Amino acid sequence: KPNLPSYTMEEIAKHTTKETRIWVTFKQGVYDITDYVLKHPGGEQILLGAGHSVEPFWLLYGAHNKPQIYNMLEAMRIGNLSEEDAKEAIENMSDPYSNDPKRHPVLKPASVKPFNAELPxxxxxxxxxxxxxxxxxxxxxxxxxxxxxxxxxxxEVEDTDKKVVLTYEKLKDLPKHTITATIMCAGNRRSEMSKVKIVKGLDWGPAAIGNATFTGVLLRDVLKLIGVDEDSNYKHVQFEGLDMDPTSKYYGSSIPFWKAVDKRGDVLLAYEMNGAPIPRDHGFPIRVIVPGVVGARNVKWLGKITVSQNESDSHWQQNDYKGFSPSVDWDTVDFNKSPAIQELPVISAICKPEAHQKVQVKDGHITVQGYAWSGGGQKIVRVDLTIDGGNTWHVAKFDHQDSSEPPQHWAWTLWSAKIPVTTRIKNAEVWVKAVDSSYNTQPESFKNIWNLRGVLSNAYHRVPIELQW
Ligand code: MTE
Ligand code: MO
Incomplete structure (x- = not known):
């Protein structure tokens, strides 16, 4: 539209209210949407773009992509984006993340590119x-x-001609298997460890975890197609995703061979999550589910499986997702000295109330709710809570626990506890720890499990609250 004036992003950013008029940009156009917004209460989503581009928000809410909307917007056009800013907008369009799926607005991003987010x-x-x-x-x-x-x-089997190539249809023809499994990131609850001393990694709260049913084919059934079974002598099974880094390397990791072929391992090449095709963010069309094992080995967008004598040489297997002594720092760390994390240790967290919330005391009790989970197919056998620094402990009741038995108990346990409050205190700190079926429990403090990557962050969860009487 050469007959219209051109504006810089800086000018556009000043127009965010009724008084200054509400401007937005979309691709190279500048639009005054004030009258539209006033006439259409409920169309507030578009206000999220006030003073800048509406694109990211339309992506989020999925309300765009209708020709009527483009036509309507064109009728409100008042100008063009300045040449320089338009160039940048075009550069952003070739952004490698521009093809990422839309996300639910309730997911709180810890980072946007790449996308990492947890739930409230x-x-x-x-x-x-x-x-x-x-x-x-x-x-x-x-x-x-x-x-x-x-x-x-x-x-395939490395260094042999044992190999099969499977299409999506062919995979779906193999015997179907369903499990319920919790997937957790090694960095779940990292932000608490960071309070002891800063660690390197995404600042996850306690919600980098989820529990779903996965349907697909057992990896052991697929390996049988190339003559590999539990009697074969291999050490590792490597996975490669189809997501590529800037140096054209695929995301990759590996698991021990025994886990892949074990009758009770339940390692799945999943094509469904909760009854629907695996969503793009979670690995469409095929994702490996390695239940009981750290999230990082549950490779999404699976492209290749290699049976080998060696671990994956990927960065994420070799130089990340490993634990170290609290005294090891970035000057002294040697990633060859620690094994890659596989099975995760027992963990729990309080989800309600959240830190610094006001909690009503009812009939001399407060109610606390949360989750507990352990890796390696262990089951949660007890969850203990205290609000007096460990002088008295109260056992939680399980609100939901899967009936499967160890070593194939893959799902988390949801619990709640009624904790008696006998003295009229104003502030308290609720602590939780869980115990799994091997009687392993959580460490008391982060100080003694601190590690430079902030992984395996499973000390007691401590939540300060304010009591209301
Ligand atoms: N697989 C591929 N191909 N690429 C990835 O970045 N991230 C891993 C794992 N699988 C990842 C991947 C990590 S670290 C975790 S914690 C889980 O996927 C997260 O799974 P989710 O996004 O479905 O919750
Ligand atoms: Mo992760």
């Missing part, structure tokens, strides 16, 4: 099965765009 704690434990569109997301790279009509999964 109160919503996390609303359901035993975490709904797909609000399941936490942990992506290291842009989400790859995969066409299932051309999708192929390569399965």
């Amino acid at each position: 704690l109160s919503l996390l434990i609303e359901n035993f099965i975490s709904p797909n569109d609000i399941f936490y997301v942990r992506n290291h790279l842009p989400v790859p765009e995969i066409d299932i009509s051309t999708y192929e999964l390569e399965v």
Whole structure:
């Protein structure tokens, strides 16, 4: 539109209210949407873009993509974006993340590119099965765009000609298997460890965890197709995702061979999550589910499986997702000295109330709710809480626990506890620890488990609250 004036982003940013008029940009156009907003209460979503581009918000709410909306917007056009800013807008369009899926607005991003987000704690434990569109997301790279009509999964034994290539249809023809499993990021609850001393990693709260049913084919059934079973002599099974880093390396990791072929391992090449095709953010079309094992090994957008004598040489297997002594720092760390994290230790968290919330005392009690989970197929056998620094402990009741037995208990346990409050205190700190079926329990403090990457962050969860009488 050469006959219209041009504006810089800086000018546009000044127009965010009725008084100054509300301007937004979309691609190269500048639009005055004030009258539209005044006439359409309920159309407030567009206000999120006031003074800048509406695109990110339209993506979030999925309300765009209708020709009427583009036509309506064109009628409100008052100008063009300045040449320089338009150039930047175009550059942003070739942003590798521009093809990422839309996300539910309730997911709180810890980072946007790549997208990493957790749920508000109160919503996390609303359901035993975490709904797909609000399941936490942990992506290291842009989400790859995969066409299932051309999708192929390569399965091979390293240095041999044992190999099979499976299409999506072929995978779906193999025997179907469903499990309920919790997936947790190694960095879940990292922000608490960071308070002892800063660690390197996304500042996760306690919601980098979710629980879902996954349906697919057992990895052991697929490996049998190339003549590999529990009697074969291999040490590792490597996975490669189809998401690529700037140096053209795929995301990758590996698991011990025994886990892949064990009858009770339940390692799944999943094509469904909670009864629906795996969502793009969670690995469409095929994702490996390694129940009981750290999130990082549950490779999404699976492209290749390699049976090997060696671990994956990927960065995420070799130089990340490992634990160290609290005294090891970035000058002294040697990533060769620690094994890659596989099974995760027992963990729990209080989700309601949240830190610094006011809690009503009713009939001399407060009510506390949360989750507990342990890796390696262990089951939670007890959850203990205290509000007097450990002088008295109260045992939580399980509100939801799967009936499967160890070592195949893959799902989390949701619990609640009524804690008696006998003296009229104003402030308290609620602590929780869980005990799993091996009688392993959580460490008391972060100080003694501190590690430079802030992983395995499973000390007692301590939540300060204010009591209301
Ligand atoms: N797989 C691929 N291909 N790329 C990734 O970035 N992230 C891993 C794992 N699988 C990742 C991946 C990590 S660290 C975690 S915690 C889980 O996926 C997160 O799974 P979710 O996003 O479905 O919750
Ligand atoms: Mo992770």
